[in-house]
Amino acid sequence: MSDPDRLADAEYETLRVDVGGEADRVATVAISRPDARNALNATVRSELMAAVPLAEADDAVRVLVITGDDEGRAFVAGADITEFADRDGLEQRRISERPRIYETIADASIPVIARVNGHALGGGCELAQACDVRIAHERAKIGQPEINLGIMPGGGGTQRLPRLVGTGQAMKLALSGELIDATEAADIGLVEEVHGDGTFDERVYELAGTIAEKSPVALEFTKRAVQASARMPMDGGIDYEAELFTTLFDTEDKREGIAAFFEDREPEFEGR
Ligand code: COA
DSSP: OOOTTOGGGOOOSSEEEEESSSSTTEEEEEEOOGGGTTOBOHHHHHHHHHHHHHHHHOTTOSEEEEEEOGGGTSSBOSBOHHHHTTOOHHHHHHHHSSSOHHHHHHTOSSOEEEEEOSOEETHHHHHHHHSSEEEEETTOEEEOGGGGGTOOOOSSHHHHHHHHHOHHHHHHHHHHOOEEEHHHHHHHTSSSEEEOTTTHHHHHHHHHHHHHTSOHHHHHHHHHHHHHTTTSOHHHHHHHHHHHHHHHTTSHHHHHHHHHHHTTSOOOOOOO
C-alpha cells in the first residue's frame, strides 16, 4: 500500500523519484520535461514544493539529489519561457512570493546536491545555486541568460550567485547572459566538481552516500552554520556556530560517534 509520508510512494507528473536505488538513504528527484529541456513550469514548481518537504520528513531520506532527467538533455533550461509571454507584473509578483522552490531547497533540513547533468540556465542555474553542493557533467553549460529576454535573474541569482563566485563574476554572467562551460564554472566556484561520463554518477552518489552516513542533526546544524556565514558578521557567526556546536554535545549521535571511534567500528547515527 502506498504511504503518503514516503517520497518513494509519491507520484508526480513532471518529477521522477528514486529513493535508495543509487545509494543508501539518498533520494533523487529528477525534473522530467523531455520536450522542454526540463524547463520549470508551474507544475514542476508546485511538485518540487511538495517533494522537497516530503524528502525532509521521510526517515528513509538523509540526502536529496536534484537533477534534470537525462532524457531532457539538460539540468534545467530555465523558467518555462512560454509562461512568460502573457504574464503581467501582478501575476509575476504572486509567483515570486515565498514560499518558492529556491528558498525551500536552500532552507531544507537535509543536504541537497545538484546533479548538473546538462544545461543549467536562468532558473536552472538558480536552482543549482540554491542547492548545497553542485557536481556538474563536463557537457553542462551554465549561465543567467535572462538579460537576453529583457528581464533579469529572479530566482535568487543576483544574491546567491555573487556569494558563490564573487560580485565581478556574477555581474559578468548576469549582465552579458554568456554561458560558461562546466570547467570554467568550477574555476570560478559555481560548481564544486566536474566529471565525464565515466565518473559523473559514480561521484555524485559516492558523495551523497558519504554524506548520508553522517548524523542528520550534525548535518543540519553544519548546513545552517555555513549558510549563516553569508548573512552574519564574523562575530555573530562564530557565536552562532558555538551555539550549534554546543547543542550537538547533548545528542545521542554525538555519544554514538565517539563510542564508535573508540570501539573501532562504523557509527550508526539515528538523528537524535
Ligand atoms: N522554456 C520553454 N521551452 C524551452 C526552454 C525554456 N526555458 N528551453 C528549451 N525549451 C524547448 C524549446 O522551445 C524546444 O521546444 P520545441 O521542440 O517545441 O521547439 C525544446 O525545448 C528543445 O529546445 P532546443 O532549443 O531545440 O534545444 P537545443 O538543444 O538546441 O538547445 C538550450 C538547448 C537549452 C540551449 C536552448 O533550448 C535554450 O537556450 N533555451 C532557453 C534558455 C533560456 O533562455 N533560459 C532562461 C529562461 S529565463
